[in-house]
Amino acid sequence: MTRLCSLYTLHHSSKKHMQELIFFYKKYQSIIIPCLFFLGAIFIFIQIIMPTLSAIGAQRQTLKTEEQKLSDYTNSVTVLNSLDDAQVSKNANIAISALPPSKDVQSIYLALTTSATKAGIILTGFSVSLGDVFGKTSVPQNTTGIPFVVVTVKVEGANIDNIIEFSNELAKVSPLNKVTGANINSGSGDMDIVFYYKPYDLRLINQNVVKPLSESEQLMLNELPQQ
Amino acid sequence: MAQDINLLTTEKKHERKMATFSLISLVVLIFTILTTVVLLLYLLFLKTNISSVTGKQTLVLKQLQLLNVKKVEVLTTRERLATIQNIKSSEPVFAERLNHIAESSPGDISISTISTDLSSITVSMNTANLASFNTFFNDGLTKIEKGKGSGVKTITLQSFNISPGGSGYDASMQFIYATPFK
Numbered sequence: 001m002t003r004l005c006s007l008y009t010l011h012h013s014s015k016k017h018m019q020e021l022i023f024f025y026k027k028y029q030s031i032i033i034p035c036l037f038f039l040g041a042i043f044i045f046i047q048i049i050m051p052t053l054s055a056i057g058a059q060r061q062t063l064k065t066e067e068q069k070l071s072d073y074t075n076s077v078t079v080l081n082s083l084d085d086a087q088v089s090k091n092a093n094i095a096i097s098a099l100p101p102s103k104d105v106q107s108i109y110l111a112l113t114t115s116a117t118k119a120g121i122i123l124t125g126f127s128v129s130l131g132d133v134f135g136k137t138s139v140p141q142n143t144t145g146i147p148f149v150v151v152t153v154k155v156e157g158a159n160i161d162n163i164i165e166f167s168n169e170l171a172k173v174s175p176l177n178k179v180t181g182a183n184i185n186s187g188s189g190d191m192d193i194v195f196y197y198k199p200y201d202l203r204l205i206n207q208n209v210v211k212p213l214s215e216s217e218q219l220m221l222n223e224l225p226q227q
Numbered sequence: 228m229a230q231d232i233n234l235l236t237t238e239k240k241h242e243r244k245m246a247t248f249s250l251i252s253l254v255v256l257i258f259t260i261l262t263t264v265v266l267l268l269y270l271l272f273l274k275t276n277i278s279s280v281t282g283k284q285t286l287v288l289k290q291l292q293l294l295n296v297k298k299v300e301v302l303t304t305r306e307r308l309a310t311i312q313n314i315k316s317s318e319p320v321f322a323e324r325l326n327h328i329a330e331s332s333p334g335d336i337s338i339s340t341i342s343t344d345l346s347s348i349t350v351s352m353n354t355a356n357l358a359s360f361n362t363f364f365n366d367g368l369t370k371i372e373k374g375k376g377s378g379v380k381t382i383t384l385q386s387f388n389i390s391p392g393g394s395g396y397d398a399s400m401q402f403i404y405a406t407p408f409k
Contacts, residue, residue: 030245034252041252041259049259052266059273066280073287080294083301092300095307146310160329160338160350167322176311179321181343189341198310204302208291212301217308224311 076210083212091213091221097174098224100197103128103149107175108195112153115169121162124188126153148194156188163191174225324348327374328402331367333359340399347403349385355395360387371402380405 025032100107105128116123129150158166167179170193181192213221291298321343328350329338336359340351354360364384372379381403388397 030242030249034245034249037249037252037256041256044256044259044263048263049266052263052270056266056270056273059270059277063273063277063280066277066284070280070284070287073284073291076298077287077290077294080291080297080301083297085297088297088300088304091304095304095311099307099311146314160325160341163341164322164326164329167320167325171320171322176314178314181321181345182325182341183343184341186339196314198307200303201306204299204306205295207302208288208298210298210301211305213305213308217305220308220312221304 072209076208079210079212094221094224094226098176100175101200103195103197104175105149108149108151108177111170111173111175111177111195112151112193115166115173116153116155118169119162119166121158121166122156124154124156126151146196146198148196151193151195152190153193154188154190155184158184158187158189166191172225321348324378324402324404327371331370331374332363333367335359336363346406347401349399349401352398352400353390353395357396360396360398378404378406 097107108128109126112123112126129152155166163179163182163184170177170179175195175197177193177195179191179193183189184191325341325348328348332338332352333354335356336352336354338350338352340349342349352360352363368382372382379402381401383401383403385399385401386397387399389395390397
């Protein structure tokens with residue numbers, strides 16, 4: 001009975017609270033509702049609008065990037081379709097021949113003998129510093145970071161004009177090279193020549209943006225020894 | 228009496244203010260909701276566009292895949308040319324420097340010995356005519372120094388002698404360059 005009484009009291013009390021709340025709400029309704037509206041607006045602004053604005057910014061950037069990529073890819077297809085297959089292969093061969101992917105001793109020897117004959121110099125011997133095959137750090141590199149092979153040639157019958165001529169003739173043949181020094185006494189001595197090479201860049205296979213050769217590149221290609 | 232009337236007006240004013248306040252809050256909420264809807268729709272539009280562009284990319288990449296050999300050839304050509312340009316522009320050419328010396332010396336001066344290290348050229352010269360050396364020292368050296376891209380830092384006359392047997396004159400000169408050959 002006591003328990004029943006207490007339950008009744010509790011029920012009565014909560015009903016009373018509810019009535020008080022309703023009364024309070026009705027009394028301040030004109031303030032509570034607008035305040036709730038404002039709070040709702042602030043909540044929406046912070047929780048939805050701001051993140052959405054941020055997402056829109058990021059998506060716009062992504063769209064711009066993707067559109068640029070699409071444009072580049074489309075241009076690449078157009079460029080490649082407009083190029084003559086044979087000419088492209090020929091250009092590639094000229095460039096690869098000028099800067100071979102490896103130390104091509106045969107080409108180096110051919111370049112030396114041809115140039116020496118044209119310059120009127122007799123080659124009596126040559127030595128090649130190949131470096132270690134596997135030791136990346138031991139491969140000689142110049143200041144531009146491009147590996148090269150150092151060749152020392154022994155020459156006879158060389159005067160200053162022959163040497164200049166020999167250097168100029170070497171500049172006309174592949175692989176790309178430079179005379180870097182000479183020690184000639186009374187027509188005989190030795191000369192140091194560096195021959196450059198560069199391994200293939202395998203990342204090019206995954207590159208999808210192709211641009212045609214610029215005017216300066218075409219000009220340089222024409223200046224390289226033609227095959 | 229007048230004060231009673233004033234009290235009534237104040238209450239009405241208060242009600243009007245509250246009504247305005249309610250209206251403004253409602254307008255703000257509706258505006259916020261509408262803005263949210265518009266922004267979400269725009270976001271959806273952007274995402275759809277990105278999907279569409281990505282789809283187009285896939286198609287173009289398939290076309291590009293068919294031209295793969297040609298693509299690699301063009302890219303390799305450009306990459307090699309860039310490297311060649313780099314090599315050619317980065318280092319002074321030995322022959323050019325030697326040519327400067329040869330061109331600047333009078334015809335009757337012969338160069339018998341050429342010796343180089345990383346940044347210098349040493350030459351031994353010989354002539355029967357002392358006046359030729361005079362011309363070379365006065366004009367030739369200036370030409371070498373001021374020649375286009377010569378890069379000469381120092382010119383040293385290492386020796387100057389009468390040739391053995393007294394048939395002419397020998398001189399040894401060292402040309403030191405600001406930038407090394409390699």
